Amino acid sequence: MSMNLFQTLLNRRRFLQASAAAGAAGAAATGLTGLAPVSEARAQTVRGETKVTKNICAQCPARCGIDVYTTDGKVHGIYGDTGNPIANGKLCPKGHLGSYFLYDPDRFKGPMRRTNPNKGRHEDPGFVPISWDEAFDTIAARLNDLRAKGESHRFAHFYGRGWGASDAGLYGDFGKLYGTPNSAIGHASMCAEGSKKAKHATDGNNSYNAHDLRKTNYMLIMGASFLEAFRPYNNMMQMWGEMRSKSPRTQVTCVDVRMNPTMAAADRALYIKPATDGAFALALAHVILTEGLWDRDFVGDFFNLNQRFQAGQRIRPGSFNEKWVHGLTEWWNEEVKDRTPEWAETITGIPARHIRQTAIEFGSTRPAIAIFERGPTGHTNGTYNGMAIHALNALVGSMFTEGGLFYQMGTPYGALPANADDFMDDYAKNGAWKSQPRIDMARTELWPMTAHMMQEAGPNHLKGDPYKMDTAMFFYTNPLWTAPDPKVWEEALKDVFVIDTSPFPGETAMYADLVLPESTYLERLQDSPTYPFEGWPMSALRVPAVDPIYDTKHFGDMLIEIGKRINGPTGDYYRIIDNVENVLRHRASGFAANPGDNGVTDFESWKEKGVWYRKPYHWRFIRGDFYEWDGQRYGILMTEDDVKAKLLKTPSGKFEFKSGYLEQYAEYINKELGIPTERVGLVQWVEPKHSGGNRDLYFVTPKTPMHAEGRGANIPHAAAIHQPVAGGRGTVYLEVNPNTARQRGIRNGDRVRVTSDLGSIEAECRFVASHRPDTIVLPFEFGHWAQGRWAKDRGPGHSGEITANVSDPVSGLASYYTGKVTLEKA
Structure with missing residues (x-):
């Protein structure tokens, strides 16, 4: 403490002592024994309810x-x-x-029509206000005309975040009543479809997992960004606090290509070469089996209990008694017996001793779970990488167990006021549209295993293969910025009648012929069944906090109003559906027979509570058998047929190390990945195919914790939070290992150029010594040429513009993380 500071404190103390003495003397002089009376305290004036x-x-x-x-x-x-x-x-x-x-000042204030026929980045759309009736009539006229000509398939819906029965849940009926295979094309193929497909191939559930994180004792996190972007993010942070403070403390090993918050907080951080996660997981499986650490209740055991798995040695078919798994013997003989930690070290770059130690920890701790997301799956071998990781959950018996992982139950919604099947005319049943493929070619011979291929829709239209779109409507998605190689979409949408429903002026909106702005989430009534969470069913409700402050509408109401204007019985159907509130009131009627744990039984109580949920999860694997909840406990022993119908929905009714689902597509997989047809079903190591040819650096573009549904770039407060973590005032930094930069004559803070086969972008270099030397990292947040005054032209260059449109042929997931680039000083 300095002498001046000490003197100041001493003088202040003496002043307070003197003040107290003077106050006491004054009170004695006046005969008072307490404090002097003061005026009555007054609360702040009430400004409103x-x-x-x-x-x-x-x-x-x-x-x-x-x-x-x-x-x-x-x-x-x-x-x-x-x-x-x-x-x-x-x-x-x-x-x-x-x-x-x-209160974003850049929000669209009402429906608008384009007056400038030219479309491009630097073209002013010339939007002019119109009424909602004019907007709906214009769209319906186009759709009715297409239907009359037998070309209704040329109308497409595209959507991103579908919330529930009141928006994306309306798409299916619209498509089959109007007559288009393109209602609707979702963005899952540009999100995380790979993890769903990996589980579909092994346990039969085409879904994300739910987790019992409170009870798990070991987590292997592979490319999942658990503390940055894993869902549900807020709850994941809560669970992290519980897992890391309980007894026994949950141990965490994180495997990733870069330093991130999860890596920093883990007990062990392992840096892996991009796209090699499957090799790492197979080596873990090898150790778990050779060390005898597998879960015998779930997996089974040798008939001769003295027999064991030994590296490099085959086991005799029929010598292992499989219980709830299928194909283990063949998997070991044809794949796993040679996948030693030493082999995996040559593929992944992770030392064999770390692989072995991780395997022993994971295999000897119960319960343990392995989770993954787009890190391992965002490559051409992504589904096989995911299958190898998920196989670890089967080996240690974590499927449907306490502290393990399972799948989400659905919400028991009531029926709508009308059944769409009763309103289908001859065209809907047998029209020419029935023979047309989707514009993205999902579920065709080009992409037979995929549910959505949004990234292909723009390029396919541009080529006119399989046909040209006439009209496209976008909800909660912005492919002119989010799609890989988005400049192709800029060309493609120049001759499409585009309807955009975003409240905000995004890139796709700048190409719109009609803007139908949706209300923000604080202004709309909307349901939202939970993403996979803890397994038991839950559905929340958005209740408008304020009436729409501008002339905006709920997307579901837009779709219903357009439907009312479609000729024939389609219009009759939507007049009965009427509006979103009517939809939700009917859906909520299902709660009467299934009251929520919080007392929700109908629409009004749902609005009051904001959420309906009903515990517990209905199924549990306990000591070798599956049981169903009987109302009091897990007391109903399930048959093998029950398990196959409700839980392990594979052809065998078991967890498959040799996938019957993949074997149905053997010729296709052989053609696309070069895997021999007799091996396609095996969980196995598949070499990735990196775009970028002989370029020397991997280019990774992760989301940050502040990535706010694509809107974060135009929120100054969000940008400010980014600054100390990921970038400066007007950019996010390109993160580069110092040795990698110095080899190229690049200093910390230099302007650099990143180049792929598609072109180049520029960014500001920042040294991050904890990243792999062969991997450069550009957080996915900025680089917009539209989206609002704060987002537009904020650096760096947009990563999508140098990301090739390459996808995993099995899942269809765009390979955002598999490109290779060069780096030089700008």
Whole structure:
């Protein structure tokens, strides 16, 4: 402590002592024995009634329940809903950004029509206001005309984040009544479809996993960004606190290509060469089997209990008694027996001793789970990488167990007021559209195993193969920025009648012929069944905190209003459906027979509570058998047929190390990946095919924790939070290992050029010594040429423009992380 500071504190103490003495003397002189009376305290003037509304955050897919505070018609506070099981009264940092969305000055204020026929980055659309009736009539006229000509297939819906029965849930009926195979094309192929396909191939569930994280004792996290972007993000952070403070403490090994918050917080961080996760997982499986660490209750055991798995040695077919798995013997003989840690070290770059130690820890700890996402699956070998990781969950018996992983139950919604099947005319049943493929060619011989291939739709239209689109409607997706090689979409949409429904001026909106702005999530009524969470069913409800502050509508109501204007029985159907509130009231009728644990039984109580849920999860694997909940306990022993129908939905009814699903597509997989047809079903190591040819650096573009549904770039507050973590005032940094930079004459802070086969972008270099030397990292957030005044032209260059449109042929997932580039000083 300095002498000046000490003297100041001493003088202050003497002053206070003197003041107290003077006060006491004054009180004695006046005969008072207490404090002098003061004026009555007055509360702040009441400015208006504060209302708290239940809603659901839309900053990411987590779907956390929120309490929205509104006073005098103004939203001024957003907090986690204590009654919502995902939020538990908490929010992540971006959860508080809802008012920025609501009061964004760059929002579209109402429906508009384009007046400039030319489309391009530098073209002013010349938008002019129109009425909603004019907008709906214009769209219906185009759609009716296409239908009359037998060309209804040339109309396509594209969507990103579908929330529930009141928006994306309306697409299927619209498509079959109107007559288009393109209702709707989702963005899953540009998101995380690889993890779903890996599970489809091994355990028969084409879905993301739910998890019992509170009870797990070991987590192997592979490329999942658990503390950055894993779903549901807010709850994941809560669970991290519980897992890391409970007894026994959950041990965590993180495997990734770069340093990130999860790596930094883990007990062990292993740096892996991009796209080699499958080799690492197979080596873990090898050790688990050779060390006898597999779960015998789930996997089974040798008939001769003295027999064991030995590296490089085959086991005799029929010598292993498989229980709830299929193909283990062949998997060992044809793949795993030679996948030693030493072999994996040559592929992954991870030392064999670390691989072996991780395997022993994972195999000897119960319960343990392995999770993964786009890190391992965002490559041409992504499905096989995911299958190898998921196979570890089977080996250690974590499927459907306490502390393990399982799948989400659906919400028991009531029926709509009309059945679409009763309103199909001859054209809907037998029209020419029935013989037309989807514009993205999903589910055709080109992509037979995929559900969606949005990244192919723009290029296919441009080529006119299989046909040209006439009209395209976009909801919650912006492929002119999010698709790989998005400049192709810029050319493709120049001759398409584009309808964009975003509240914000994104890149796709700049190509729109009609803008139909949706209300923000604080202004709309909307349901949202949970993404996979803890397995038991849950569905939250958005209740408008304020009436729409501009002339905007809910997307579901837009679709219904267009439907009312379609000729024939389609219009009759939508007139009965009427509006979104009617849809939700009928859906909520299902809660009467299935009351929520929080007392929700109908639409009104759903609005009041903001969420319906019903515990527990209905199925559990216990000591070798599957049991179903009987209302009191897991007391109903399930038959093999029950398990196949409800849980392990594979051809064998078991977890398959040799996938019967993949074997159905043997010729296709052989053609695309070169795997011999007799081996395609095996969980195995497949060499990736990197775009970029002989370029020397891997280019990785992860999301940051502040990535707010693609809107974060135009929120100054979100950008400010980015600054100390990922970038400066006007950019995010390109993160480069110092040795990699110095070899190229690049200094910290230099302007650099990143080049792929598609072209180049520029960025500002920042040294990150903890990244792999062969991998450069550019967080996926900025680089917009539209989206609003703060987003537009904020650096660096857009990573998508140097990302080739290459996809995993099995899952269809775009290979965002598999490109190779060169780096030089700009």
